[in-house]
Amino acid sequence: MNAPSPTLQPAVAAQDDRLRICFPFSGDSIGGSHISVRGLMEHLDPALYRPVVVTEVPGGMIANFFAGHEQMDDPGAQRLFVPGEAFTARKFARTLTGVLPRARFLRRNRIDIVHVNDGRSSANWALAARLAGAKLIWHHRGDPGALGLRLLAPALAHRVLAVSSFALPPAGLWSARKRASVVHSPFDTTLEVDRSKAREALIRELGVPHDTLLLGYFGAFVPRKRPLLFVDMIARMGEISPRPVMGLMFGQARVPAMDIALRKRIAATGVEDRVKLMGYRTPGPFWIAACDRLVVPAVGEPFGRTLVEAMLVGTPIVAARSGGNVEALEGGIGLLVEPDDADALARACIEGSDADAMALRAQVNARARFSEAAHCAQVSAIYKALRP
Template identity: 25%
Template sequence: MTPPVTPRRIAFLLPHFRTGGAERVVLHWIEALDPARWQPVLLLGRLDGDLLEHVPPYVTVAAIGGGRALRRPLRIARSLAAHRIDVAYSATSAMNLALLAAPTRVPRITSEHTPPDAFRRESKWPWLRRAATRLLTRRAAAVAVPTAAIGSVVRGAPVALVRNPVLRTAPPPLGDKPLHGTHLVAAGRLVPAKGFDTLIDAAALLAARGQPFTLAIHGDGPLRTTLQAQIDDLRLGDRVTLAGHAAHLAPLLAGADLMVSSSRREGFGNALIEAMALGTPVLAARAGGPETFIDEAANGFLVPPDDAPALADTIAALLANPARRLSVRAAARDTAARYTVAASVAEFTALLDGVLAATPGAAPRGQHRLNAKVTAPAP
């Protein structure tokens, strides 16, 4: 008789649990992991975030603690020991470094959601962060990435391609879209990487041409006051709205005639996949991630990043040509169908199994060690 398998305890480390791409990925995973095999533990720098209310009640949530960043690795090691963690996953670049610096033998999986060099260029002391990353990445059992493009520039550890878990179910059948609608929607944290200042400049160019449109930007963040001042200075208050955080984004995406992503840096673009699944055409800047799943004029549209005139020109052309804009909907839905929670969880659990099998003494309790490998994504 095969002995029962004790669930392995997996820690997910983040600074907080406010709405964001990495946070939603972790939430989808902990909701969908098989509780007979895995017991998630959510370790946060601080117990903060609107997504906390969605964490299943059987998931342990604990604070790593604040204070000086140099002490965080030791606090992480103590947390991993206190919660008897079998394998740990970190979901942000800063937490990656803290986890890898922690004095622990727990196998560690880090993640990169954007090209590492692009992120480091925007961070404080980029040379120091680059050196620390190169030194510490060799301690990772694996680095999880959502796209092969990001994986191709990761060095120092095995790379595992794990698609983002965006859709809980397969996309619904396509409904009708208005032929001559002019409502634009954008979504994301109000931070420099999202390029909403470029989008607002593009909106000003459209308004100057007399182009009919409205634009709602959903999300919140530190640039809210700055972006609102830009809207006011450009006299766009009757056209452009900072709509704040949306608890339910899907109906807002479904009601739009075009979704626009103006990011300067975007590792993937979960909201774009959501829009594509709902039949809303998408226009995205080539910011790293979107061009890995958007084929120009086949399932969506692409523009150069940080280029307000090009963005305005493309928006105007798509609004003026409804047939071209709507022609991508079926292919976009097919693309979105690849990014379900079930498909992502299957890849993530295969990664966990591979890491535990390759870690001496870490085979699942009650089972023989698995002959699994962590492999790099295909080019």
């Protein structure tokens, strides 16, 4: 297990005129925001910037994910929030007990910018950043109707970064919209996977005929991503597909109730032999490449990483016409269907006759739009503008 790097020493910090940027993370599970931040940190100019990751769990999953980067422990860490729990006013009030320790921590280490990347971290660190005199970047990767974005960001954030136009703060009298800009998440655009070999490996594992249509769902099993709708789609495909079909669900339920509901839906629709729960697997792009289609039934998704990863590896995409899906697939580089329509999803998976040509166009598009270097250049310009 990799131990976090030691805390900055004031004597050393005083001799270091690089911009000190704090990336605090709440909880201890890995998601798209952690992948994006690590990609950003690896491209920041070390002569100009000193990024520091702050974790609630020393030696945990997040600490290990950022091994090799400077780390510190969260001085205000308390009981972790349970993934899937609603972030209520009571829970926000509990975060206030950590404000002063965190503010002192930021002043002591002379942090210039606090860059928060998820709702809980924003709630934990936004006020502390302002009290410490640090600039606050609120990186929003969720629903534009999120409580914190609507109520706290207008008062506390110096800049808001949104992963898509859909995720921008709503305009209004009390809004951070005028301080917001769209910065798409970064990806390794050099990514290459041999789809034929990946598919062959998956076919062998499943023990299914080679002409089976492999349809992949990737992501957490949460209501917004519509895992139950994916099961309904597979059931519908059993009625209309000329080929055998397998629905492969890569991911996990964040709460037991969803796991129970998913298994009940699989049994109720009679697709136990056609839907397989694959669990969480890495590297994700390999398994996306192994599928014949990436299916994204999610509604209100700000900007899904798996969409762009599918574009990069050349897997055709069928997605709901909702949220950031539309922005990611603009220009006809994926098939978009009406949201919450299992039949429409099923028919799109079958009827996409030019799917391979569309996937090739998507690959070229993604390499031009979503590079880590381009993302770093955008964010660095914002850091430079905020420099004290």
